[in-house]
Amino acid sequence: MENDDSEQNEPLSRFTTLPERISVRLHKQLMPGETIEFTLRSVVGSHTEGGFGGVKPGFSFGSARSGHVQNDQMGHPWLIITNQRLILVSKGLISFETRTFRFDQINSVELQQGVLSDKLLIQGMGVREVWEFRRKLRELSEKGAKYIQDKINKSMGDKNSQPSGGDPMNELKVRLAKGEITMDEFNTLKDALK
Structure with a gap:
Protein backbone atom coordinates (compact mmCIF):
# COMPACT_ATOMS: atom_id res chain seq x y z
CA MET A 1 0.00 0.00 0.00
CA GLU A 2 2.82 2.36 0.82
CA ASN A 3 4.17 1.94 -2.71
CA ASP A 4 0.78 2.89 -4.20
CA ASP A 5 0.74 6.10 -2.17
CA SER A 6 4.27 7.03 -3.22
CA GLU A 7 3.35 6.47 -6.89
CA GLN A 8 0.27 8.67 -6.53
CA ASN A 9 2.36 11.42 -4.94
CA GLU A 10 5.03 11.42 -7.65
CA PRO A 11 5.10 14.75 -9.47
CA LEU A 12 3.62 14.70 -12.97
CA SER A 13 6.83 16.23 -14.33
CA ARG A 14 8.61 12.88 -13.75
CA PHE A 15 6.46 11.49 -16.55
CA THR A 16 6.37 14.49 -18.90
CA THR A 17 9.82 16.11 -18.69
CA LEU A 18 12.71 14.32 -20.34
CA PRO A 19 15.68 13.75 -18.03
CA GLU A 20 18.71 15.83 -18.99
CA ARG A 21 20.83 12.83 -20.02
CA ILE A 22 18.14 11.69 -22.50
CA SER A 23 17.38 15.20 -23.71
CA VAL A 24 21.04 15.91 -24.56
CA ARG A 25 21.43 12.69 -26.56
CA LEU A 26 18.10 13.13 -28.29
CA HIS A 27 18.76 16.72 -29.37
CA LYS A 28 21.87 15.47 -31.21
CA GLN A 29 19.58 13.21 -33.28
CA LEU A 30 16.99 15.83 -34.19
CA MET A 31 16.88 17.03 -37.78
CA PRO A 32 17.21 20.71 -38.68
CA GLY A 33 13.96 22.49 -37.82
CA GLU A 34 12.67 19.56 -35.76
CA THR A 35 11.21 20.40 -32.36
CA ILE A 36 9.87 18.24 -29.56
CA GLU A 37 6.15 18.87 -28.99
CA PHE A 38 5.07 16.10 -26.58
CA THR A 39 6.82 13.63 -24.24
CA LEU A 40 5.49 10.92 -21.96
CA ARG A 41 7.30 8.23 -19.98
CA SER A 42 5.81 4.76 -20.05
CA VAL A 43 6.00 1.93 -17.58
CA VAL A 44 7.16 -0.55 -20.20
CA GLY A 45 7.34 -0.79 -23.95
CA SER A 46 7.80 -3.58 -26.46
CA HIS A 47 7.87 -3.97 -30.19
CA THR A 48 7.21 -6.89 -32.49
CA GLU A 49 8.68 -7.01 -35.95
CA GLY A 50 7.72 -9.02 -39.00
CA GLY A 51 10.21 -11.26 -40.77
CA PHE A 52 11.52 -8.47 -43.01
CA GLY A 53 12.15 -6.04 -40.15
CA GLY A 54 15.46 -7.29 -38.81
CA VAL A 55 16.28 -7.79 -35.15
CA LYS A 56 16.76 -4.92 -32.75
CA PRO A 57 19.06 -5.16 -29.74
CA GLY A 58 17.45 -6.24 -26.50
CA PHE A 59 15.92 -9.35 -25.05
CA SER A 60 14.38 -11.14 -28.01
CA PHE A 61 11.96 -13.97 -28.07
CA GLY A 62 9.55 -15.29 -30.63
CA SER A 63 9.04 -18.00 -33.14
CA ALA A 64 11.75 -18.42 -35.74
CA ARG A 65 9.11 -20.12 -37.86
CA SER A 66 6.79 -17.12 -37.82
CA GLY A 67 9.60 -14.65 -38.42
CA HIS A 68 8.33 -12.41 -35.62
CA VAL A 69 10.65 -11.06 -32.95
CA GLN A 70 9.45 -9.29 -29.83
CA ASN A 71 11.74 -7.03 -27.82
CA ASP A 72 11.02 -5.55 -24.41
CA GLN A 73 12.41 -2.09 -23.72
CA VAL A 89 13.48 6.06 -26.70
CA SER A 90 14.60 3.38 -24.30
CA LYS A 91 17.38 4.26 -21.87
CA GLY A 92 18.81 1.56 -19.62
CA LEU A 93 21.87 1.59 -17.41
CA ILE A 94 24.24 0.99 -20.30
CA SER A 95 21.99 1.21 -23.35
CA PHE A 96 20.30 3.96 -25.34
CA GLU A 97 18.00 2.89 -28.16
CA THR A 98 15.82 5.04 -30.39
CA ARG A 99 13.34 4.01 -33.05
CA THR A 100 11.77 6.64 -35.24
CA PHE A 101 8.72 6.70 -37.47
CA ARG A 102 7.61 9.39 -39.87
CA PHE A 103 3.89 9.88 -39.42
CA ASP A 104 3.20 8.59 -42.93
CA GLN A 105 4.84 5.27 -41.88
CA ILE A 106 2.27 4.67 -39.12
CA ASN A 107 -0.84 2.74 -40.13
CA SER A 108 -2.82 2.94 -36.90
CA VAL A 109 -2.75 4.09 -33.29
CA GLU A 110 -5.10 2.72 -30.64
CA LEU A 111 -5.41 3.36 -26.90
CA GLN A 112 -6.68 0.46 -24.81
CA GLN A 113 -7.75 1.59 -21.35
CA GLY A 114 -7.46 -0.85 -18.47
CA VAL A 115 -8.12 -0.87 -14.76
CA LEU A 116 -4.48 -0.46 -13.73
CA SER A 117 -2.84 0.87 -16.87
CA ASP A 118 -3.46 1.99 -20.44
CA LYS A 119 -1.79 0.50 -23.51
CA LEU A 120 -0.97 2.48 -26.62
CA LEU A 121 -0.72 0.26 -29.72
CA ILE A 122 1.10 1.73 -32.70
CA GLN A 123 1.32 -0.24 -35.94
CA GLY A 124 3.13 0.47 -39.16
CA MET A 125 5.87 -0.61 -41.56
CA GLY A 126 5.87 -4.22 -40.31
CA VAL A 127 6.26 -3.19 -36.67
CA ARG A 128 3.84 -3.24 -33.76
CA GLU A 129 4.67 -1.09 -30.72
CA VAL A 130 2.90 -1.59 -27.40
CA TRP A 131 3.57 1.06 -24.77
CA LEU A 140 -1.95 12.41 -21.08
CA SER A 141 -1.96 9.02 -22.82
CA GLU A 142 -5.27 10.00 -24.48
CA LYS A 143 -3.72 13.29 -25.53
CA GLY A 144 -0.65 11.48 -26.94
CA ALA A 145 -2.79 9.01 -28.92
CA LYS A 146 -4.91 11.85 -30.35
CA TYR A 147 -1.79 13.87 -31.14
CA ILE A 148 -0.25 10.97 -33.10
CA GLN A 149 -3.52 10.35 -34.96
CA ASP A 150 -3.79 14.05 -35.87
CA LYS A 151 -0.20 13.96 -37.20
CA ILE A 152 -0.99 10.81 -39.24
CA ASN A 153 -4.11 12.45 -40.69
CA LYS A 154 -2.18 15.62 -41.53
CA SER A 155 0.61 13.68 -43.27
CA MET A 156 -1.98 11.78 -45.33
CA GLY A 157 -3.73 15.04 -46.21
CA ASP A 158 -0.44 16.62 -47.22
CA LYS A 159 0.31 13.68 -49.53
CA ASN A 160 -3.11 13.91 -51.18
CA SER A 161 -2.98 17.68 -51.66
CA GLN A 162 0.46 18.02 -53.22
CA PRO A 163 0.11 20.56 -55.99
CA SER A 164 0.82 19.43 -59.53
CA GLY A 165 1.58 22.97 -60.65
CA GLY A 166 -1.80 23.53 -62.31
CA ASP A 167 -0.63 21.79 -65.50
CA PRO A 168 -3.18 19.11 -66.52
CA MET A 169 -0.42 16.92 -68.00
CA ASN A 170 1.53 17.03 -64.73
CA GLU A 171 -1.65 16.16 -62.86
CA LEU A 172 -2.13 13.12 -65.08
CA LYS A 173 1.47 12.05 -64.47
CA VAL A 174 0.98 12.38 -60.71
CA ARG A 175 -2.24 10.34 -60.85
CA LEU A 176 -0.46 7.65 -62.89
CA ALA A 177 2.43 7.56 -60.43
CA LYS A 178 0.02 7.21 -57.49
CA GLY A 179 -1.76 4.35 -59.26
CA GLU A 180 -5.04 6.25 -59.45
CA ILE A 181 -5.23 5.63 -63.21
CA THR A 182 -3.85 2.93 -65.50
CA MET A 183 -1.48 3.53 -68.43
CA ASP A 184 -4.38 3.06 -70.86
CA GLU A 185 -6.46 5.66 -69.01
CA PHE A 186 -3.42 7.97 -68.94
CA ASN A 187 -2.99 7.69 -72.72
CA THR A 188 -6.72 8.24 -73.34
CA LEU A 189 -6.79 11.34 -71.10
CA LYS A 190 -3.52 12.62 -72.58
CA ASP A 191 -5.02 12.37 -76.10
CA ALA A 192 -8.14 14.20 -74.88
CA LEU A 193 -5.98 17.09 -73.65
CA LYS A 194 -4.46 17.62 -77.11
Whole structure:
Protein backbone atom coordinates (compact mmCIF):
# COMPACT_ATOMS: atom_id res chain seq x y z
CA MET A 1 0.00 0.00 0.00
CA GLU A 2 2.82 2.36 0.82
CA ASN A 3 4.17 1.94 -2.71
CA ASP A 4 0.78 2.89 -4.20
CA ASP A 5 0.74 6.10 -2.17
CA SER A 6 4.27 7.03 -3.22
CA GLU A 7 3.35 6.47 -6.89
CA GLN A 8 0.27 8.67 -6.53
CA ASN A 9 2.36 11.42 -4.94
CA GLU A 10 5.03 11.42 -7.65
CA PRO A 11 5.10 14.75 -9.47
CA LEU A 12 3.62 14.70 -12.97
CA SER A 13 6.83 16.23 -14.33
CA ARG A 14 8.61 12.88 -13.75
CA PHE A 15 6.46 11.49 -16.55
CA THR A 16 6.37 14.49 -18.90
CA THR A 17 9.82 16.11 -18.69
CA LEU A 18 12.71 14.32 -20.34
CA PRO A 19 15.68 13.75 -18.03
CA GLU A 20 18.71 15.83 -18.99
CA ARG A 21 20.83 12.83 -20.02
CA ILE A 22 18.14 11.69 -22.50
CA SER A 23 17.38 15.20 -23.71
CA VAL A 24 21.04 15.91 -24.56
CA ARG A 25 21.43 12.69 -26.56
CA LEU A 26 18.10 13.13 -28.29
CA HIS A 27 18.76 16.72 -29.37
CA LYS A 28 21.87 15.47 -31.21
CA GLN A 29 19.58 13.21 -33.28
CA LEU A 30 16.99 15.83 -34.19
CA MET A 31 16.88 17.03 -37.78
CA PRO A 32 17.21 20.71 -38.68
CA GLY A 33 13.96 22.49 -37.82
CA GLU A 34 12.67 19.56 -35.76
CA THR A 35 11.21 20.40 -32.36
CA ILE A 36 9.87 18.24 -29.56
CA GLU A 37 6.15 18.87 -28.99
CA PHE A 38 5.07 16.10 -26.58
CA THR A 39 6.82 13.63 -24.24
CA LEU A 40 5.49 10.92 -21.96
CA ARG A 41 7.30 8.23 -19.98
CA SER A 42 5.81 4.76 -20.05
CA VAL A 43 6.00 1.93 -17.58
CA VAL A 44 7.16 -0.55 -20.20
CA GLY A 45 7.34 -0.79 -23.95
CA SER A 46 7.80 -3.58 -26.46
CA HIS A 47 7.87 -3.97 -30.19
CA THR A 48 7.21 -6.89 -32.49
CA GLU A 49 8.68 -7.01 -35.95
CA GLY A 50 7.72 -9.02 -39.00
CA GLY A 51 10.21 -11.26 -40.77
CA PHE A 52 11.52 -8.47 -43.01
CA GLY A 53 12.15 -6.04 -40.15
CA GLY A 54 15.46 -7.29 -38.81
CA VAL A 55 16.28 -7.79 -35.15
CA LYS A 56 16.76 -4.92 -32.75
CA PRO A 57 19.06 -5.16 -29.74
CA GLY A 58 17.45 -6.24 -26.50
CA PHE A 59 15.92 -9.35 -25.05
CA SER A 60 14.38 -11.14 -28.01
CA PHE A 61 11.96 -13.97 -28.07
CA GLY A 62 9.55 -15.29 -30.63
CA SER A 63 9.04 -18.00 -33.14
CA ALA A 64 11.75 -18.42 -35.74
CA ARG A 65 9.11 -20.12 -37.86
CA SER A 66 6.79 -17.12 -37.82
CA GLY A 67 9.60 -14.65 -38.42
CA HIS A 68 8.33 -12.41 -35.62
CA VAL A 69 10.65 -11.06 -32.95
CA GLN A 70 9.45 -9.29 -29.83
CA ASN A 71 11.74 -7.03 -27.82
CA ASP A 72 11.02 -5.55 -24.41
CA GLN A 73 12.41 -2.09 -23.72
CA MET A 74 14.79 -1.74 -20.80
CA GLY A 75 14.88 1.24 -18.44
CA HIS A 76 12.17 3.86 -18.64
CA PRO A 77 10.90 4.10 -22.22
CA TRP A 78 9.82 7.51 -23.52
CA LEU A 79 7.30 8.35 -26.23
CA ILE A 80 8.36 11.56 -27.96
CA ILE A 81 6.36 13.39 -30.62
CA THR A 82 8.12 16.02 -32.69
CA ASN A 83 6.81 18.22 -35.45
CA GLN A 84 8.24 15.69 -37.96
CA ARG A 85 8.11 12.19 -36.47
CA LEU A 86 7.45 9.84 -33.58
CA ILE A 87 10.54 8.86 -31.59
CA LEU A 88 10.55 5.98 -29.12
CA VAL A 89 13.48 6.06 -26.70
CA SER A 90 14.60 3.38 -24.30
CA LYS A 91 17.38 4.26 -21.87
CA GLY A 92 18.81 1.56 -19.62
CA LEU A 93 21.87 1.59 -17.41
CA ILE A 94 24.24 0.99 -20.30
CA SER A 95 21.99 1.21 -23.35
CA PHE A 96 20.30 3.96 -25.34
CA GLU A 97 18.00 2.89 -28.16
CA THR A 98 15.82 5.04 -30.39
CA ARG A 99 13.34 4.01 -33.05
CA THR A 100 11.77 6.64 -35.24
CA PHE A 101 8.72 6.70 -37.47
CA ARG A 102 7.61 9.39 -39.87
CA PHE A 103 3.89 9.88 -39.42
CA ASP A 104 3.20 8.59 -42.93
CA GLN A 105 4.84 5.27 -41.88
CA ILE A 106 2.27 4.67 -39.12
CA ASN A 107 -0.84 2.74 -40.13
CA SER A 108 -2.82 2.94 -36.90
CA VAL A 109 -2.75 4.09 -33.29
CA GLU A 110 -5.10 2.72 -30.64
CA LEU A 111 -5.41 3.36 -26.90
CA GLN A 112 -6.68 0.46 -24.81
CA GLN A 113 -7.75 1.59 -21.35
CA GLY A 114 -7.46 -0.85 -18.47
CA VAL A 115 -8.12 -0.87 -14.76
CA LEU A 116 -4.48 -0.46 -13.73
CA SER A 117 -2.84 0.87 -16.87
CA ASP A 118 -3.46 1.99 -20.44
CA LYS A 119 -1.79 0.50 -23.51
CA LEU A 120 -0.97 2.48 -26.62
CA LEU A 121 -0.72 0.26 -29.72
CA ILE A 122 1.10 1.73 -32.70
CA GLN A 123 1.32 -0.24 -35.94
CA GLY A 124 3.13 0.47 -39.16
CA MET A 125 5.87 -0.61 -41.56
CA GLY A 126 5.87 -4.22 -40.31
CA VAL A 127 6.26 -3.19 -36.67
CA ARG A 128 3.84 -3.24 -33.76
CA GLU A 129 4.67 -1.09 -30.72
CA VAL A 130 2.90 -1.59 -27.40
CA TRP A 131 3.57 1.06 -24.77
CA GLU A 132 1.99 0.89 -21.33
CA PHE A 133 1.24 3.96 -19.22
CA ARG A 134 0.09 4.29 -15.62
CA ARG A 135 -3.62 4.82 -15.20
CA LYS A 136 -3.03 8.11 -13.41
CA LEU A 137 -1.62 9.40 -16.73
CA ARG A 138 -4.79 8.51 -18.67
CA GLU A 139 -5.49 12.10 -19.71
CA LEU A 140 -1.95 12.41 -21.08
CA SER A 141 -1.96 9.02 -22.82
CA GLU A 142 -5.27 10.00 -24.48
CA LYS A 143 -3.72 13.29 -25.53
CA GLY A 144 -0.65 11.48 -26.94
CA ALA A 145 -2.79 9.01 -28.92
CA LYS A 146 -4.91 11.85 -30.35
CA TYR A 147 -1.79 13.87 -31.14
CA ILE A 148 -0.25 10.97 -33.10
CA GLN A 149 -3.52 10.35 -34.96
CA ASP A 150 -3.79 14.05 -35.87
CA LYS A 151 -0.20 13.96 -37.20
CA ILE A 152 -0.99 10.81 -39.24
CA ASN A 153 -4.11 12.45 -40.69
CA LYS A 154 -2.18 15.62 -41.53
CA SER A 155 0.61 13.68 -43.27
CA MET A 156 -1.98 11.78 -45.33
CA GLY A 157 -3.73 15.04 -46.21
CA ASP A 158 -0.44 16.62 -47.22
CA LYS A 159 0.31 13.68 -49.53
CA ASN A 160 -3.11 13.91 -51.18
CA SER A 161 -2.98 17.68 -51.66
CA GLN A 162 0.46 18.02 -53.22
CA PRO A 163 0.11 20.56 -55.99
CA SER A 164 0.82 19.43 -59.53
CA GLY A 165 1.58 22.97 -60.65
CA GLY A 166 -1.80 23.53 -62.31
CA ASP A 167 -0.63 21.79 -65.50
CA PRO A 168 -3.18 19.11 -66.52
CA MET A 169 -0.42 16.92 -68.00
CA ASN A 170 1.53 17.03 -64.73
CA GLU A 171 -1.65 16.16 -62.86
CA LEU A 172 -2.13 13.12 -65.08
CA LYS A 173 1.47 12.05 -64.47
CA VAL A 174 0.98 12.38 -60.71
CA ARG A 175 -2.24 10.34 -60.85
CA LEU A 176 -0.46 7.65 -62.89
CA ALA A 177 2.43 7.56 -60.43
CA LYS A 178 0.02 7.21 -57.49
CA GLY A 179 -1.76 4.35 -59.26
CA GLU A 180 -5.04 6.25 -59.45
CA ILE A 181 -5.23 5.63 -63.21
CA THR A 182 -3.85 2.93 -65.50
CA MET A 183 -1.48 3.53 -68.43
CA ASP A 184 -4.38 3.06 -70.86
CA GLU A 185 -6.46 5.66 -69.01
CA PHE A 186 -3.42 7.97 -68.94
CA ASN A 187 -2.99 7.69 -72.72
CA THR A 188 -6.72 8.24 -73.34
CA LEU A 189 -6.79 11.34 -71.10
CA LYS A 190 -3.52 12.62 -72.58
CA ASP A 191 -5.02 12.37 -76.10
CA ALA A 192 -8.14 14.20 -74.88
CA LEU A 193 -5.98 17.09 -73.65
CA LYS A 194 -4.46 17.62 -77.11
